[in-house]
Amino acid sequence: MAKILLVAEQAHGHLKKATLSALSAAKQLAQKNGGQIEAVVIGAGAGQSAQELAAFVSAVHTVEGAAFEHALAETHAAAAAEAAKKIGATDVVLAATAYGKDVAPRIAAKLGAGIASDILAVVTASQFKRAMWAGNAIATVEVTSSRLHRRAPMRETSSRSASLRRQRRRSSSSSTR
Amino acid sequence: MKILVTVKRVEDYESKIKVKPDNSWIVTEGVNYRANPFDEIAVEESLRLRDANAPSEVVAVSIGGAAAQAEIRSALAMGADRGILVKHDGFLDSDAVARLLQKVIEKEKPELVLMGKQAVDVDDNVTGQLLAEYLGWGQATFASKKESLESAEEKAKKPGLRLGADKKSVQVAREVDGGLEVLEVQLPAIVTVDLRLNVPRYASLPNIMKAKKKPIEEMAPAALGVDVSAKVKVVRVEAPPARAAGIKVPDVATLVKKLHEDAKVI
Numbered sequence: 001m002a003k004i005l006l007v008a009e010q011a012h013g014h015l016k017k018a019t020l021s022a023l024s025a026a027k028q029l030a031q032k033n034g035g036q037i038e039a040v041v042i043g044a045g046a047g048q049s050a051q052e053l054a055a056f057v058s059a060v061h062t063v064e065g066a067a068f069e070h071a072l073a074e075t076h077a078a079a080a081a082e083a084a085k086k087i088g089a090t091d092v093v094l095a096a097t098a099y100g101k102d103v104a105p106r107i108a109a110k111l112g113a114g115i116a117s118d119i120l121a122v123v124t125a126s127q128f129k130r131a132m133w134a135g136n137a138i139a140t141v142e143v144t145s146s147r148l149h150r151r152a153p154m155r156e157t158s159s160r161s162a163s164l165r166r167q168r169r170r171s172s173s174s175s176t177r
Numbered sequence: 178m179k180i181l182v183t184v185k186r187v188e189d190y191e192s193k194i195k196v197k198p199d200n201s202w203i204v205t206e207g208v209n210y211r212a213n214p215f216d217e218i219a220v221e222e223s224l225r226l227r228d229a230n231a232p233s234e235v236v237a238v239s240i241g242g243a244a245a246q247a248e249i250r251s252a253l254a255m256g257a258d259r260g261i262l263v264k265h266d267g268f269l270d271s272d273a274v275a276r277l278l279q280k281v282i283e284k285e286k287p288e289l290v291l292m293g294k295q296a297v298d299v300d301d302n303v304t305g306q307l308l309a310e311y312l313g314w315g316q317a318t319f320a321s322k323k324e325s326l327e328s329a330e331e332k333a334k335k336p337g338l339r340l341g342a343d344k345k346s347v348q349v350a351r352e353v354d355g356g357l358e359v360l361e362v363q364l365p366a367i368v369t370v371d372l373r374l375n376v377p378r379y380a381s382l383p384n385i386m387k388a389k390k391k392p393i394e395e396m397a398p399a400a401l402g403v404d405v406s407a408k409v410k411v412v413r414v415e416a417p418p419a420r421a422a423g424i425k426v427p428d429v430a431t432l433v434k435k436l437h438e439d440a441k442v443i
Contacts, residue, residue, distance in 0.1 A: 072360075073306065073316055098353040102318050105306030114272065114408030117301050127412065132299050136194035137203055139299075140413040 002035030002125070005089035007080045007107070008053055009099050011071075013045030015052050018095035023056055025122065025149065026093040033125035035090065040083040042076050044069045061087075071099055077106030084111060092148045107148060114143040178233045178344060181287035182223040183278065184252045185213040186245040187298040196416045203414060212248040215293025217255075219370045221377040222320075223291045224256045225336040230344065234258050236285060240277055242266045246393060253388035254380035260393035261285075263401070270407040271299070273398075275307035280401040282312060287365065289347065294319055294369040305369035315362040317349035319371040323357060326376055337374045 006026045009016040026037045038059040041050045046062040054060050063079040080103065084092050092107055094100035096118045108115040119128040123140055128149060132139045143149075188194065189209035197204055212220075220237065227233035237252035239245040240263040249260035263277050282290060295302035309316035322337030324330045339348040344364070351358045352371045362368070380388070398405050426432045436443045 073309075073318070077310065098319065098351075101302055102306065102316075105303040106310040106316075108272075108303070109275070109307045109310035114270070115303055115307075116409060117303055130300075131417075132414070133188065133194040133203065134190065134297060134300065135417060137196055138415045138417050139411050140415075142410045142412045144408055144410065 002030075002033040002090045003087055004029055004033075004035045004037045004091045004093060005080070005084045005087060006037055006039040006057060007092060007094045007100075007103070008039050008041045008049060009095055009097060010041055010043060010045065010049035013048030015041075015049045016095070016097065016099075018097045018100070019053070022093050022095040022100070023053075025119070026091075028122040029091060029093065029125065029149070032122055033090070038087055038089070040080055042068050042079050043071060059087075071103075073102040073106050077103045077110060081107045081110035094149075104148060111148065113148045115148045116141050116143050117149075119149050178226075178230055178289065179236065179285065179287040180223040180226060180233060181236045181238060181282060181285055181290045182216070182219050182252065182257065183290075183292040183304075184216045184220065184237050184239045184245075184248045185293070185296045185298075186210050186239065186241050186248045187213045187296050190214065190297055196414050200413050200415055202411070210244070210247070212251050213293050213296045213298075215295060215297070215370060215372070216252075217293075217377040218372065218374050219291040219293050220252045220255050220257060221375045222336060222338060222370060223289075224378075225334055225375070226289070226338060226340065227256075228334075229336055230340060236261060236287065238263070238278065238281055240265060240269065240274055249393055250388050251380065253391045253393075254385040255378055256384065257391075259391055261396060262393055263396045263398060265398050265405065268407070268411070269405055270409045271301045271304045272307060272408045273403070273405040275304050275311055276403050277398055277401060277405070278304070278308050279311045280403055281396065282308075288344070289364060290367045292367065292369050294371050305367050309367040312365075312367070315366045316368070317347075317351055317360045317362050317366065318369045319352040320349045320368050321352040321357060321371045321373045322350050322375075326373060331375065334375075334378075338368065 004026050006022055008019045030037055037057045039053050039057045040061045042063045046064045050060040050062045061083050067075050094104045105115055116128045119130045121129040127140055127142050129138055129140055189211045192208045195204045223235045227235050235257040236259055237249050237257040238261045239249050253260055292305045346361050346363050348361050349368055
């Protein structure tokens with residue numbers, strides 16, 4: 001079965017809001033490939049953040065320790081790639097924040113995976129929509145072999161689909177409950 | 178020290194981008210090309226670092242068709258010392274570009290690689306990070322600086338990246354969500370630059386003439402031993418949905434009702 005690894009973004013035991021957008025993208029992908037979502041939380045306070053996330057995914061893995069205290073691409077990508085290998089992830093999803101953009105390509109390189117960055121919508125299990133030429137064109141890209149995605153929830157483009165937006169709101173409201 | 182800097186040939190951001198009727202790509206006829214603006218910032222930074230740390234050399238690398246020579250020449254006209262063109266016609270995904278650059282870097286052995294954070298055509302923002310991982314090097318993405326672009330440091334063309342006294346590391350102020358973060362990276366390293374690092378210089382006429390005599394070495398992907406088949410393919414390109422016209426509402430109650438029921442924002 002397909003397994004999707006969500007790489008959460010957190011600081012000092014609190015999840016960053018963008019993680020919820022990545023979660024909703026992971027859920028859309030799960031609908032397409034029938035996969036299960038597991039999450040990995042890295043850095044100081046990961047245990048606490050993991051509790052926050054536990055209700056939304058089937059399993060949460062944590063990586064803590066002095067080496068992961070600062071959100072550095074080198075160490076965090078290594079930890080995330082290790083987690084992806086361990087669970088046999090077919091897809092890895094991150095939010096397209098400064099952190100996600102820094103870390104995601106290094107995970108892709110470690111896994112030998114293709115990467116679709118700043119995705120706006122999930123078309124099929126391997127096809128994604130993303131903006132090119134500064135939003136003057138919307139491309140559908142196909143990622144072959146194993147896949148890695150990061151999603152741009154905060155992008156203020158007219159192309160952002162309504163369904164994605166709704167899903168994001170649902171997930172963020174359920175987290176405050 | 179040796180600094181390698183990348184220059185990609187991209188569609189001019191001032192050109193109107195139109196999608197082809199068969200949705201395969203954008204219309205390229207009648208479109209102007211230029212060097213990726215983020216790469217120009219990287220070239221500028223490499224020149225400032227070179228001039229502040231003599232003796233140093235700046236090598237400008239581009240991957241693309243024969244036409245990409247023009248973008249290498251523009252980097253040479255700004256002041257780069259020599260160029261390398263990895264000749265390939267047609268689309269390459271960012272992963273293939275990273276693997277090609279890896280081979281060029283293994284040959285050239287620079288201490289520092291500067292690149293734009295993304296190219297303004299496909300807007301991927303992944304090549305520098307992929308390259309750093311393939312090389313096993315450290316990275317600093319979104320390089321910026323604390324000083325403003327109106328500051329005296331900028332006017333004096335001081336480098337925004339601070340090279341360590343032993344030239345074994347570099348301090349980079351990175352633009353991250355909600356502020357700047359200063360990283361110290363051991364060299365060799367990959368630094369990708371953001372918009373607010375510097376204002377690139379214009380090439381002067383004498384320098385444009387001088388650039389014509391600077392050497393450009395050509396390499397082929399096959400000779401570098403790189404399989405350039407894509408991990409990410411573009412299957413369709415569409416125009417973004419047209420923005421719907423706005424409406425006028427008679428009163429606040431209707432506005433609230435519409436925001437709640439139609440727009441679903443409150």
